[in-house]
Amino acid sequence: MKDIIEGFLKFQSDAYPERAELFKNLAYKQNPSTLFISCSDSRLVPELVTQHEPGELFVIRNAGNIVPSYGPEPGGVSASVEYAVTALQVTDVVICGHSDCGAMTAIAKCKCMDHMPAVGSWLRYADSARVVNEARTHSSERARIAAMVRENVIAQLENIKTHPSVRLAIREGRLALHGWVYDIESGSIDALDGATNTFVSLANHTNVRATPTQLNVAV
Numbered sequence: 001m002k003d004i005i006e007g008f009l010k011f012q013s014d015a016y017p018e019r020a021e022l023f024k025n026l027a028y029k030q031n032p033s034t035l036f037i038s039c040s041d042s043r044l045v046p047e048l049v050t051q052h053e054p055g056e057l058f059v060i061r062n063a064g065n066i067v068p069s070y071g072p073e074p075g076g077v078s079a080s081v082e083y084a085v086t087a088l089q090v091t092d093v094v095i096c097g098h099s100d101c102g103a104m105t106a107i108a109k110c111k112c113m114d115h116m117p118a119v120g121s122w123l124r125y126a127d128s129a130r131v132v133n134e135a136r137t138h139s140s141e142r143a144r145i146a147a148m149v150r151e152n153v154i155a156q157l158e159n160i161k162t163h164p165s166v167r168l169a170i171r172e173g174r175l176a177l178h179g180w181v182y183d184i185e186s187g188s189i190d191a192l193d194g195a196t197n198t199f200v201s202l203a204n205h206t207n208v209r210a211t212p213t214q215l216n217v218a219v
């Protein structure tokens with residue numbers, strides 16, 4: 001813990017003065033453009049990967065970057081999604097998985113979760129991804145885990161679309177969804193191209209998104 005407090009003291013003496021004006025402007029308001037949903041994994045830092053400053057990302061982090069489908073008893077993730085989309089009016093949602101994800105590895109390897117019942121229960125929200133991934137053949141265990149990470153991002157994008165606030169915002173053409181997978185070793189990101197349902201290099205395809213902004217659905 002000593003290093004954490006030393007880090008805070010360094011923030012106060014070095015990093016804060018550099019951004020004093022920014023923090024003054026943020027003191028009573030925030031206007032983030034993006035809801036960023038990622039795994040709690042210590043190796044994925046949304047603000048670092050996107051080079052964004054305080055006030056620019058509204059972040060939800062949990063084991064497995066999971067968004068439970070909307071239901072009659074919404075929890076903390078649902079409340080945060082609703083607040084970001086309805087109150088903060090974010091224009092984009094990124095659901096970002098990552099390589100070597102412990103949660104996805106546990107699912108892909110069918111690890112027994114009896115000693116961590118809360119984790120086991122939480123990961124059930126990735127069941128649709130698990131079932132799809134299990135139905136496929138994979139060239140190696142590493143490939144199976146990597147595919148699980150991707151399938152989970154796709155499944156959570158489907159889950160978030162069951163939230164009324166998200167559905168409304170998409171229908172009104174003011175919200176786009178993005179599905180990313182971050183590779184820890186290379187620092188690269190693959191993004192889901194909703195048009196082809198494949199993951200492509202974000203660096204080479206900067207305009208890809210998981211859903212169109214405009215649905216153009218006649219009602």
Ligand SMILES: [Zn+2]
Nearest residue numbers: 039041101102
């Ligand atoms: Zn993870």
